[in-house]
Amino acid sequence: MVQKRRRGADLEQAIYQATLQILKSKGFLNLNFADVADLAKTSKSVIYRRWQTPFSLAIAAIQDKIKTENHGRTDELTLTGHSLREDLLQLLHRFIISMQAFRDFRIAELLGEATQKQNTTIQQLISEGNAIDLNALDHVLERAKKRGEIIKTDLPEEIKLLPFDWLRFHLFTNQPLTEHKLELLIDDVLLPSYHYESRINPTQ
Amino acid sequence: MVQKRRRGADLEQAIYQATLQILKSKGFLNLNFADVADLAKTSKSVIYRRWQTPFSLAIAAIQDKIKTENHGRTDELTLTGHSLREDLLQLLHRFIISMQAFRDFRIAELLGEATQKQNTTIQQLISEGNAIDLNALDHVLERAKKRGEIIKTDLPEEIKLLPFDWLRFHLFTNQPLTEHKLELLIDDVLLPSYHYESRINPTQ
DNA sequence: CTAAATAAGAAACTATTAGTATCTTAATTC
DNA sequence: GAATTAAGATACTAATAGTTTCTTATTTAG
Incomplete structure (x- = not known):
């Protein structure tokens, strides 16, 4: 049986990836929750539950990348x-x-x-x-x-x-x-x- | 007889002053045409006729200040x-x-x-x-x-x-x-x- | 001095979108 | 297998950016 819904860390990673991709292509000033949700193939509300603002999401995504890649x-x-x-x-x-x-x-x-x-x-x-x-x-x-x-x-x-x-x-x-x-x-x-x-x- | 309407350079100066004041108090990210119009005691449409975006207005206002004050x-x-x-x-x-x-x-x-x-x-x-x-x-x-x-x-x-x-x-x-x-x-x-x-x- | 032209200012309107709330159902836990 | 948790979809609300229209003050031209 295939997973129909991602959750937890799995889902979070997808959101981070989408966020970073949008940061690259459109920049922070054009980063909004709706686009991130679309790209990550999830829903706006999922993102709102986790982060207050696109700013805090962007910071979290970047921090995550720093952490994992130890850049x-x-x-x-x-x-x-x-x-x-x-x-x-x-x-x-x-x-x-x-x-x-x-x-x-x-x-x-x-x-x-x-x-x-x-x-x-x-x-x-x-x-x-x-x-x-x-x-x-x-x-x-x-x-x-x-x-x-x-x-x-x-x-x-x-x-x-x-x-x-x-x-x-x-x-x-x-x-x-x-x-x-x-x-x-x-x-x-x-x-x-x-x-x-x-x-x-x-x-x- | 008192002037009821400012126009031209006179009006423009009032808009610049208002813009700079808002830049100081609220910063560029909170600069919008409606607030500038209110503060300059003019109308939103007057500003839209002159500038495309708050960004170009901000630049113009700062450039004007540089020019006049030769800072x-x-x-x-x-x-x-x-x-x-x-x-x-x-x-x-x-x-x-x-x-x-x-x-x-x-x-x-x-x-x-x-x-x-x-x-x-x-x-x-x-x-x-x-x-x-x-x-x-x-x-x-x-x-x-x-x-x-x-x-x-x-x-x-x-x-x-x-x-x-x-x-x-x-x-x-x-x-x-x-x-x-x-x-x-x-x-x-x-x-x-x-x-x-x-x-x-x-x-x- | 008056008529025409120009631009200010007010107000209403439209469209977008950020943020919220509600509900269904998949996935997990006990 | 029932209860709990959280994902995802959808609809709704409020705010506001930007536009349009219209009135009228001010300037310009004849």
């Missing part, structure tokens, strides 16, 4: 570079790859809604992401220190997060993220910053 | 610093001030809509802004060069725009833009980057 966590990257530069390239390359997945879901559109609602889930996702990125960068800097390559590893968190912020900004504003830009960032900004000897302010 | 253009700033560091502080401080005005209008919410529509007006606004910022930074670097302070003025545009991008990212993600962060950016990133002697890649 390119930068802190689980095994670094094989023989220099700070190589390690940084590896790290930020991985970061870009994992970000591309989000670009597909047009999360930039979600951001507006999130800031409006002072959404805590999004804030949490961001700060979790930041923690992972910080960790990864610290690892890179430690390796460089051991190699005897650099002077500074005590940079403030804001500055350590700068490369990730900058790349995310490019993503949000739909500016292409190329390998070349990555090299510019590393050679012209990050390496000088991490190598810089003193933090004396030449205020004259 | 803190960084390229018209007269620099008085006696060092690169001081000039950078002055420039980026001014930048932050002018950005705050936009923050009030919650343009982050607009961004989602803009990226969805591949909006050219926004793209144009951004690239105009970039040109102004580049210009201003070049001026700062030139002054430093004349003082004999720095080595590099031939950085690629992407890198010259980095401080502005970073600050904008903070704005969009509602992270506080403090004077302290500005100093970190300048001391730990920009000065090292602009001073860095060689661009040899230490790939071993």
Whole structure:
């Protein structure tokens, strides 16, 4: 006998898949429960029972994808570079790859809604992401220190997060993220910053 | 005799003012023609005759404000610093001030809509802004060069725009833009980057 | 100064759609 | 096998975006 009705986790997965597909094709601003229900071959009421708004559904679907795919966590990257530069390239390359997945879901559109609602889930996702990125960068800097390559590893968190912020900004504003830009960032900004000897302010 | 009906530019200004006020208080996502009409003490149809969507109205209102107030253009700033560091502080401080005005209008919410529509007006606004910022930074670097302070003025545009991008990212993600962060950016990133002697890649 | 043209403003109307409620029945549990 | 739970279908309600029509104030032209 064939199943006529899905339920529970099974059904939920179908809804998440439909949600992500619509996010990709039409974007968050055109995401509504009726379309998701149609695509997932279920009913509007089923979705209303589970989520309050298309926003919370979208967040849930994305979180689910992150959870199941564990998408390119930068802190689980095994670094094989023989220099700070190589390690940084590896790290930020991985970061870009994992970000591309989000670009597909047009999360930039979600951001507006999130800031409006002072959404805590999004804030949490961001700060979790930041923690992972910080960790990864610290690892890179430690390796460089051991190699005897650099002077500074005590940079403030804001500055350590700068490369990730900058790349995310490019993503949000739909500016292409190329390998070349990555090299510019590393050679012209990050390496000088991490190598810089003193933090004396030449205020004259 | 008192005017009973405003028209033309007069009326348009009233609509712009109402639009900006609603952007401030409720944000773009809650901007609709009916509310604007009410607040501007005019009629919905008057607005529909002029603009297609709340989005285009919002853009028009913001553009109008930029035009009339010429809001803190960084390229018209007269620099008085006696060092690169001081000039950078002055420039980026001014930048932050002018950005705050936009923050009030919650343009982050607009961004989602803009990226969805591949909006050219926004793209144009951004690239105009970039040109102004580049210009201003070049001026700062030139002054430093004349003082004999720095080595590099031939950085690629992407890198010259980095401080502005970073600050904008903070704005969009509602992270506080403090004077302290500005100093970190300048001391730990920009000065090292602009001073860095060689661009040899230490790939071993 | 008057007639014609233009555009503001009011109001009613239509269509869409978000959200809710109700009911039937499949699937699960006890 | 009865009772419970939840899926899925359908219909309903309320809100509102957008349109249309009409009246009249204001401007322009003769």
